[in-house]
Amino acid sequence: MAELDLNDYCRALVTDIQAQADAEGGSIPNTFTQYVLEILAEAGVVSDAALAYHSSRGLEIYGYGLPDDGSSLDLYTTDFNLTPLSSKLTKAESDRLFRRLLAFLGKHGAIRTSQEDNTDVHDMCVGVGKALANVPKIRLFLLSNRASTTTAPEPGEFEGIPVTHELWDLARLHRHETSGSIGEPIKVTFERPLPCLAAHSDELNYSVVLAVIPGRQLAELYKEHRTRLLELNVRSFLQTRGGVNKGIRNTLLTDPRRFLAYNNGVTATASDVDFETDKDGTPVAIRSMTGLQIVNGGQTTASLHHVLTRDGRDLNDVHVQMKLTIVDPAHLSEIVPKISEYSNTQNKVTLVDFSSNHDFHVTFERVSRSLWAPATDSSGQETRWFYERARGQYTDKSAEHETRSAQRKFKLIMPSRQRFSKSDLATFVHSWEQLPYWVCRGAQKNFAHFMERIEKSDPVVDVQYCKRAIATAILFRHADGIARAHSAGSHKRLITTYSVARLSLAAEKRIDLDRIWNEQGITDALRDALDELCPLIMETVISGDRHVSEWAKKPDCWDEVSRISWTLPDGLAAELTVDPFEIASPASTESDEAEAAVEEIPSEEWQTLADWAREGRALLAGERQLAERVAQRLSRGRRVTEIQARQAMGVYEKALLYGFQPTPDHEAE
Structure with missing residues (x-):
């Protein structure tokens, strides 16, 4: 397959950033920053990143x-x-930019006092101030679309806190984007070679060795690389909610020397290993590994990190057994999923393999790429949406067209504005499915939860499914433009996801997604509704003295937004379809129980509760209105939605505490 060389990649990058900035009405440097941070977030290099531009004398961030x-x-x-091709980023320039970035730390307090509350820069200063009290490390990132003539500066410190420097220049971005993989290979060098036992194998594509790795070293690897170390893992780390994780943590805290005996260890892969060998050439110790991935044992690895960093244990007595398979990179997609599946014995796998080769993504790519989107202008030119199942596919596909005219034709049919990734899809669908707080938790966590839901719901990925999923993308992007017009600033994305979610809730998911696909846009009534809704969302999410980014990640934020007193305008209500569109709604025991509990209470009693609340003012207006809506739906024989059911039962229980007397036949036990 042809691949864009550095110069072609550079020109394409500038063109795409300019087009995106123009479409979104943002500044070009900010658009580039957001672009790079998104791909780094998908790679697990950064998380919870937010834009907040500030410049003053000797400082820029x-x-x-x-x-x-x-x-x-x-x-x-x-x-x-x-x-960018006319000059290179010199050492003097990069050092100056890193110094100006570091200068922010010394002045963030003064900057905070000069900013109005709830601005993106004010939020940044507040968050940075809190972090400096206990953060173990500061990382400075310089993002550039020029090729650098130097490497990043050596580590330093700020008020005793270690400071490292990351330089992502044109060459590094090019390697990352055209590699077709999620991230750069992880290389590990052991100061003291790790003793190992090699298993005999006649296979050409892989070999296996057994070793015991110090627990602290494994924890530090996770600390440095985080989710990049687990890209091929079949599960994500679920904190300490599951029984296995609690058991791992308890063993580490109370019986660390027996961890080797009690724990199943980790299964890892690497693309290349440098061995020490005996006189017969048999491997006896590992000097270094390239392309390291933990494909089973992610919970063990992350639990070690948790105990090291959160609990402050040194882990010096902890050792972990490791089965290491050295796999030819060409056979990773074939062998690794089988290793993950067959080696998993700790507990039932409920989260799916996050790799691009999952059946859902393969099928979605195949079906969506076969669709022709209707022409939206007088040219009659139909286009296609490009689902980027693996990083770099769009760039590689473009590079297959070697002449400029062929590339122009490719981009006419598959314009870059119609490219979207796996994490983008998770954002669009979760916004529609009324899970905005998951979207606000960042690309990695949102995508992991999306895949968990996909695994449970097992949707039929056909033409209709893909069209409607892409329609949620069109809806989201129009909502994003409206949030920008309302000056949502760096909070734009979270305002957008909450706006789409609140719209979906009000419309009971009956927005006509088929019409959005057919018109490749939204109606005037839908645009007016979003324009009316957006300021209400901003007032609820951004107002107050809360840290906006943290507040938006909480279900409580969504509960508050869902109670905003707002109904669909008549014009949009007239456009609704009969049935809701469920993109990915797995069965939920908790939701099923709430719905059943709501339906066991007669509609008359819900109306009585609402009347009682109106007379005594014991409940909030939104809570009283919710009781009335539930009463109306039940009286008409209509289903109460999941979130309405959960919220309604919360209102019912609150009313009982405040003195509401239910009818005897339905008194809560």
Whole structure:
């Protein structure tokens, strides 16, 4: 397959960023920053990144990141050039940009006092101030679309906190984007070679060795690389909610020397290993590994990190058995899923393999690429939406067309604005499915939850499914433009997801997605409704002295937004379809129980509760209105939605506490 060389990639990048900035009405450097941070978030390099531009004498910053595991404080700055091939990023320039970025830390307190509350820069200063009290590491990122003549500066410190530097220049971005993989290979070098036992194999494509790795070293690998170390794993780390994780943590805390005996260890893969050998050439110790991945044992690895960083244990007495398979990179997609499936013995796998080869993504790619989107202008030119199942597919596909005219034709049929990734799809669908707080938790966590839901619901990925999923993308992007017009600033994405979710709730998922697909746009009534709704969302999510980004991640935020007193305008109500569109709604025991409980209470009693609340003012207006809506739906024989059921039962229980007297036949036990 042809591949864009560095110069072609550079020109394509500038063109795409300019087009995106123009479409979104944003500045070109900010658009580039957001673009790079999104691909780094998908790769697991950064998380919870937010844009917040501030410049003053001797200082410039474009954004920050506060990973919720508390592992680091990340600061971002950008160097974007419209003619990047005309000059290189020199050492003097990169050092100056890193110094200007670091200067923010010393002045963030003064900057905070000069900013109005709830601005993106004010939120950044508040978050940074809190993080500096206990963060173990500061990471400075310089993002540039020029090729650098130097490497990142050596590590330093700020008020005793270690500071590292990450330089993502044109060459590094090019390698990342055209590799077709999620991230750069992880390389591990052991200061003291790791003793191992090699198993005999006549297979050409893989070999296996057994080793015991120090628990602290495994925890530090996770600390450095985080989810990148688990890209091929079949599960994500679920904190300590599951029995297995609690057991792992308890053993580490109370009986660390027996961890080797009690724990199943980890299964890992690598693309290349440097061995020490005996006189017969048999491997006896591992000097280094390239392309390391933990394909089974992710919970063990993350639990070690949790106990090291959160519980402050040194893990010096902990050792972990490791089965390491050295796999030819060409056979990763064939062998690794089988290793993951067959080696999993700790507990039932409920989360799916996050790799691009999952059946859902393969099928969605195949079906969506076969669709022709209707022409939206007088040219009559039909187009296609490009689902980027694996990183770099769009770039590689474009590179297959070697001449400029062929590439122009490719982009006419598959314009870059109609490209979307796996994490984008999760964002669009979760917004429609009224899960905005998951979207706000970042690309990695949102995607993991999306895949868990897909596994449970097992949707039929046919033409209709793909058209409607893409329609949610069109809806989301129009809502994003409206949020920008309302000056949502760096909070735009979270305002967008909450706006789409609240619209979906009000419309009971009966927005005509088929019409959106057919018209490749939204109606005037839908646009007017979003324009009316957006300021209400901003007032609820951004107002107050809460840290906006953290508040938006909480289900309580969605509960508050869902109670906003707002109904669909008549014009949009007239456009609704009869049945709701469920994109990916797995069965939920909790939701089923809530729905059953709501339906056991007669509609008359819900209306009585609403009347009681109106007379005594014991409940909030939104809670009283919810009781009335439930009464109306039940009286008409209509189903109460999941979120309405959960909220309604909460209102019912609150009313009981405040003195509401239910009818005897339905008194809560």
